[in-house]
Amino acid sequence: MRHTAVCLNGRFSGTLQPTGTQTSAFHTFDAILKAERNFAIVVFADLRFPGVNDWRDIPKTKVVPVPFSTWSRPRAQLWEQLVLPRAARRHGCALIHHPLNTSSRLRLGMKHLVTVHDLNFVRHPEWFSLSFRTWMMLTALPGMRSASYVATVSDHVLREVRTTGRISPAKSARIYNGCKQLPATVEVGNESNTILALNVWQPHKNLARLIAAFRLLRVDFPTLRLRIAGRLQAQFRSGPSLAAMLQEPGISVLGYLSEIELAQAYKSAHVFCYPSLEEGFGLPILEALSAGTRVVTSNSSCLPEIAGGAAILIDPASVPSIAAGLREALRETPAERAKWITKGKSVAASFSWQQAAQSYLSIYRKLLATS
Structure with a gap:
């Protein structure tokens, strides 16, 4: 059978109190799933993460529950490396989008798109624990270099990816994040x-x-x-x-x-x-x-x-x-x-999640066309 679906790696959903990068990953995927498209998307994510459960009602979308929030970080990392590629393949996927720097080194003939938020673990290793930066050096850099395409969230990071990461301009581009809509609140005085x-x-x-x-x-x-x-x-x-x-x-x-x-x-x-x-x-x-x-x-x-x-x-x-x-x-x-x-x-x-979603969907279509 010909594999034509896109897999979204929702490992970020294990963090139930999301901050910047987890928030960005969620809103990127949310806008992608809600945009018009002619192919199926399979999302592996934790249903406890705010908003993920609603994705199950979106047409051409299959949400595969994974209890990331109950797992340790090492277990979730190993799942990404060893289980995700095989599971995506079983669900008919030809492409996996990894939204937070790391990706599966096991390719299994699929295309891989990686969104890179920064290379701080390379440029400033002193800011991180030894275990974290070792894992990132073993997964993020090799995964980025072997990816089918790399997206970055700013021109600043794009320059770093192309120099420090040695990624070709032909397979990299900047796609800005959007600005999430903050909930309405009671009027508060400044x-x-x-x-x-x-x-x-x-x-x-x-x-x-x-x-x-x-x-x-x-x-x-x-x-x-x-x-x-x-x-x-x-x-x-x-x-x-x-x-x-x-x-x-x-x-x-x-x-x-x-x-x-x-x-x-x-x-x-x-x-x-x-x-x-x-x-x-x-x-x-x-x-x-x-x-x-x-x-x-x-x-x-x-x-x-x-x-x-x-x-x-x-x-x-x-x-x-x-x-x-x-x-x-x-x-x-x-x-x-x-x-x-x-x-x-x-x-x-001027920073729109919908605009970001259209840019990602364009990359998906290009990569699917050459699968």
Whole structure:
């Protein structure tokens, strides 16, 4: 029999409190499945992940339940390497789309499309645990190099994939993520003395410098508050001890936020600060722009590309620069702030999951045509 279906690797769905890359993978697949197409798609995913169960009602879609959320990370990784290719083949698939950097090295005559979010594990191995970076070097790089096609989420990552990853321009392209629609919330007032930071526990998120900049600002803004949201992620190495810094006046740790809580946090903050040393896309800055929050972010990696001129850019390696950017946002007049918020919403609206889905579907059709 001729295999004509596409398989979507939903291993990301094992994380029931999704952050940036898992959220991006879900919305990419969601838009692909809901788009018009003339071929079947088979999705291997955990039905407990928010929104996955709804996919079972979409025409030309088969969802194969896999209990990723009950498995250890090593078990899920081995499933991706050894079980997924055979299962996809049994379901009549000619192509597997892997949305989060890693892919099956076992090909079984199928085409493989890999979406790469960053190469931080190559460029900055010191940020990661030894076990995580070893696994990535054994799976992500070889899988990328042997893939039929590689998509990246920004031009910044595309350049890295073609240089560090040695991927041919003929089999690689940039496909931007979209900006997810935040849920409607009760109207919340903007708190002019609040800075929000999100998912800053990884070393490259630069939390220590952000807190140092916040400390400087408290001299001029004594009632200023810094709210830190997001969950810890085990694959990253612990940075310097931050326990004492987190106890400083004005700092509160919110933990993981639901989508509604996150939307409220964005809308109530006066400034969203994202001073990362390295990013592949930077979805939170788009979410903040979409929510009408002023953004201060880094002048490096993909962040100027994604911010589209709607954010205040700072040098993430410089505490005075971070403080100066935040001070500028805090001192803007209402008219200046309104102008930038309008621009920010326009930038965020230009990133569409539907547009991303059409780009992926075009690649699917090309690869299926040569299967």
